[in-house]
Amino acid sequence: MSIAHHHPLIREALAQSLARRGEFTVASHGDVDEVLTWVRGGRRSVVLASRNLPGVGQLLSTLKGGEASSGGPGVPVALLGEAGAARPAAAGLPPGASGYLPEDADTSALSHAVHTLASGAAVLPASWIRHTGAAAIRAETREPGVPLPLSLREREVLVLLGRGLTNQQIGKRLGLGAGTVKSYISAVYTKCGVDNRVQAALFAHGIEVLAA
Structure with missing residues (x-):
């Protein structure tokens, strides 16, 4: 690069x-x-x-x-x-x-x-995406009934994703089992409108991804 x-x-x-x-x-x-x-x-x-x-x-x-x-x-x-x-x-x-x-x-x-x-x-x-209304469009495609705000634990998981930690490292840091970590990460993906760890890490740093 x-x-x-x-x-x-x-x-x-x-x-x-x-x-x-x-x-x-x-x-x-x-x-x-x-x-x-x-x-x-x-x-x-x-x-x-x-x-x-x-x-x-x-x-x-x-x-x-x-x-x-x-x-x-x-x-x-x-x-x-x-x-x-x-x-x-x-x-x-x-x-x-x-x-x-x-x-x-x-x-x-x-x-x-x-x-x-x-x-x-x-x-x-x-912030650019939200200003254009793209975030609202993304929100409409999320699962019905899922609240957009992250819980305290979900915010902690998102921060650790942003730091590049693995599921095992997140579980150790927060005292959670492997299955629980996966559940929190799945909820974070849904509420943030992302599809993978890279997009979640970018979201944690205030950057969103637009598909080509």
């Missing part, structure tokens, strides 16, 4: 934090030309680019359809910016962008987001 950011301190901090997780190779680039050269070298990964990177529009339009990689599949690009950026609709993202992430997001959340982007889904701050 590539971190593309015009500010060297932020760029290197993000790259080093993600690289330390050992889940993927992380390259860092200070301008659009460097990213495009990296992609043309055969890297079909994910790019996290600052929304204020000079030429970011060119980067999005070039990578969207795979033009930078000999006509191959497009490279997902998510924009990085301020956590409270006001852009209330997914449609408000620039063409070619696969999502938006706060640049001060927890490293584990960014890591989950990279894997999600690589799978072809989009990632957005949960």
Whole structure:
């Protein structure tokens, strides 16, 4: 994956934090030309680019359809910016962008987001989705009669999912049996409108997933 950011301190901090997780190779680039050269070298990964990177529009339009990689599949690009950026609709993202992430997001959340982007889904701050009414649509598809608010125990389970703990580790931390942990996780999935652990972990960090 590539971190593309015009500010060297932020760029290197993000790259080093993600690289330390050992889940993927992380390259860092200070301008659009460097990213495009990296992609043309055969890297079909994910790019996290600052929304204020000079030429970011060119980067999005070039990578969207795979033009930078000999006509191959497009490279997902998510924009990085301020956590409270006001852009209330997914449609408000620039063409070619696969999502938006706060640049001060927890490293584990960014890591989950990279894997999600690589799978072809989009990632957005949960507040954006709620503002567009998408959360209400998702709620209508949930099981009838299931209350949306999480119980205290369910919130504890969600937090631990966000930290990447396994079912066994969650059970040990909370003093619960394996079957009980599975039941709580199932309830968390239903109430949060997510389908798997990665989406639940992202939700715990205020990021929701939109299917491709």
